[in-house]
Amino acid sequence: MGAATAFFLRQRGRSVILLERFLVGQQASGVNFGNVRRQGRFLGQLPLANRSRRIWGKIAELTGSDVEFLPVGHVRFAWHKEQVGVIEEYARHARQLGLDLEIIGRNSLRERFPFAGGLAVAGSYSPNDGHANPRLATPAFARAATRDGATVVENCEVLSLEKVGDDFQAETPQGLFSAPCALISNGAWGGRLAAAFGEAVPITPGGPQMGVTEPAPYFIRPVVGVSTSIPDEVIYLRQIPRGNVIFGGVRRGPVSLEVGRSKFDPANLAPQFLQLVRLVPALRHLRIIRTWSGVEGYMSDDLPIMGASGKVSGLYYAFGFCGAGFQLGPGVGDVMAELIDTGSTTTPISDFTIARFVQAREQ
Incomplete structure (x- = not known):
């Protein structure tokens, strides 16, 4: 900022x-x-997110640097039937604020996103979002x-x-x-x-729990997340073109503002991995090569x-x-x-x- x-x-x-x-x-x-995503945000934040997305589209020109911004899309899976109505209602309101989302049914998800495990009942897709370094x-x-x-x-x-x-x-x-x-x-x-x-x-400090896998053939194009009301189901991942899969979610770690650091909690890795393979079963075959955290502020x-x-x-x-x-x-x-x-x-x-x-x- x-x-x-x-x-x-x-x-x-x-x-x-x-x-x-x-x-x-x-x-x-x-x-x-x-994550360079707009969907899933507080609706009142979308005008700001849309303005920011326009800048992301010309960030290399503005700064003179390649920040590895890739507008590969962003998909959120819903595990539970009661969540389908939530993502449909959000899409209706978001459209009025300049964000078009596509709601995808269970039968089309595997066809559109063949890496998915088939457990999701629906999905919400934002084609112009993506990720950067x-x-x-x-x-x-x-x-x-x-x-x-x-x-x-x-x-x-x-x-x-x-x-x-x-x-x-x-x-x-x-x-x-x-x-x-x-x-x-x-x-x-x-x-x-x-x-x-x-x-x-x-404001409360918290440490995101992040990790990255060894490289694999590039097979997950969009950023992937979950729409859920259950905190322990919150997981997100993205694969970069050189093959590594970056992920985070499920829980936050403790933070010391005096030290200015947050540590990854090893106890978080098992529940994270369960949610990762729920999203993308093929990830069970990859090694996790690094984990880390940081210091964020939550209102x-x-x-x-x-x-x-x-x-x-x-x-x-x-x-x-x-x-x-x-x-x-x-x-x-x-x-x-x-x-x-x-x-x-x-x-x-x-x-x-x-x-x-x-x-x-x-x-």
Whole structure:
């Protein structure tokens, strides 16, 4: 979010300083699954997701880098009959918001997606979604922002942020940085800085549980997920052209914000693998060669914080994307740059205002 905002602010001619706690893309932005999906989101988020998808389509041109974005489609399988009505209703509403989804019945699923195990009762297919490499995307925006004149300072933790007169001052181990506007976009740590400005929010850190298999012949083209109300059935996977299958889901691991790391819990691997072979039986023959985790921030209502501060002029937020921010990143950057530069945005983001928590406490 921060790197994309820096890039789009430079496109608008604004001077920018991007302060990175570690390296660009080292935290959640670089260790996530890499899903560029729109379906399954909160419906009010679709205008933002659609704006972001348009940027993904020209990301190589904008940044000058190949981030391995592949619009190969995204399919969600439903295991239970009662879920069919859920995906059908979602598709009806999504169509009104610019996202066309195809509902596929049981008999057509195996024909369309021969890798599937045949247990799903229906599926929802979004043909223009896909995946990208999270290790490449954020650094690409940061390099492009630097190319265009932004200042990017890595290994520069913000120890404190306060407004002094008309400017914000960020204290860091590398000195004091000042600017008339400030964007807090530091993921799971965002709640701490927001609280310092009197805008505490209910954010909880969590660690996604990720893994990757040895390479196999390329046979799973779309990104694959599940539509379910049962948390232990939540699984997702994608195969990259060189053959490895990347996967995640089922449970989250513990996180230490002080250490800034999250570990993969080996106890999660068995339930993950059960769900993986439920989706794609052929995966039972592959070795898992690496597992990892990261640090993500989850809001109590599963919606991010995005927009202007309700208390301090010139202060903005973009954090707490609840493990679903990778696809949104370019769009968030574009919207936040528009908001900071003009005072408004053409994409609705009122559902994500930090003021919703202040209002809830006052009621």
